[in-house]
Amino acid sequence: MRRLLLAPHPDDAVWSCGGMLRQWCREGGLTVVTVFDGDGHEEGGPRGGDRDTGGGGGDGVPARRRAEDAAALAHWPVRTVGLGLPEAALRRDRAGRSLYAGPLALRRAPHPADAGLPVLLAGLLEPLVEDHDEVLLPLAVRTHTDHLLVREAAELALAARGDSVPRPVRARYYREFPYAPPPPPGGYRERAEPADFSDWLRGALMYESQVRGMFRDARPFARALARRTGAPRRCTWTSWERDAA
Template identity: 30%
Template sequence: MPAEAPRGRVVVLSPHPDDAVWSLGSGLVPWAGGRQIVLLSLFAGDAGPAIARAHASEQRWRCFASPGQRRQEDQRAAALLGCACSSLGAQDAALRLDGHGEFLHASPQSLFLTPDPAAWPEPDPGLLQRLRGCLRPQDVLCAPLAIGAHVDHCLTHRLARALDHRLFFYSDFPYVEQCSPQRELEHMQALGLRLRPRDIACSWSRWREAALCYRSQVLMLFGSQGRFLDALKRHSRAQGERAFCRIWSTRAM
């Protein structure tokens, strides 16, 4: 990354606790080049009264772990990587309510939008204002490409592109695992982006250790630690102690 004056932070926008660390791992540190790294989770706020209903057996998919527990997992992972950690405080889509006090999304499938970015919802202006308040003019941002079209990932992507900061992108794990390289490029084209990849060599053991801090989500999404690590190893292209973090840029690095 080119030098900046004054030197800004690297702020990684993570839709939820786990997304940034799972996707980028220990590659964040060499990429940041000595800048402070802040992991900022957008949709990690407390659920209020909805949390009680989310623990009902038929609603268990909404909240395998409380938002507070997920933020604690995020803090442990950030500490292992030497990063700061914060939350914007908005609620996870699975826990958001409509104007009648009912859950906004009826099923896990309804959390996923059409792949066409033109059909994605506009972010709430108040949320954009809160995000601006967390940033400094010199900050460099890294945001998800919203591969998989989870609604919170789509909103995070659109929020990032509404800002004036220099912006980089990452491919969302685990959703990118279900996407061929050709489909990944087609997704970027649909977003109106012409991006260049940069692969950063990093430590597999540090990535693995930090990723496993999100134990609640490992078990919910993968069922076992072994299946999770197999997928993460493919994503990071780990061989022995060496892994690779890929970051996408609209400019030459």
């Protein structure tokens, strides 16, 4: 089974799914695509002032986050692809104004200027989807605008294959850490699988700027990840599939 893991930002793949990466690499290979890992515009305004979850005061310079991502993903034999789009906090309109000014609120609807992004992104994802058997995408319930955009684009790319293609590509939704979304609405099947906590934590702590910005240091981060996954007693990774219509 060849898997394609879609990460809106550097850190989403490892923070949300890190305990599964070794198994997925063994089972047929894994490609991690990071969508919003680009530099954005630099004129005016502080760079990277908004964190993924809209809080914290870590260092969000894109180059640094890319370097942390590369170092973390080097723990596993994954193929990595960066699409180079700027994250929401760095996107600007034609006049140079921030599309998402102020702290990047959770659950914020995409700005009208981002309306074309899902289709553009879906076009970039289609050939990647075609090369894999399963796509892992963010659940994007009560999370970040960029997560919603990635989910929408991935669903468009999957739908574009149509039902006429004999080889199915499955979609599996993962819950983004450290967000705490409610369970998805009806129509989804939940699955919890054993995951490797030490592998997960070791990779996740490589995102130093994000750990510092959101959790201050490694210990509260480790506690939060343990709470989420049930570690150390039994670490699980939870995901959802849509019920067949």
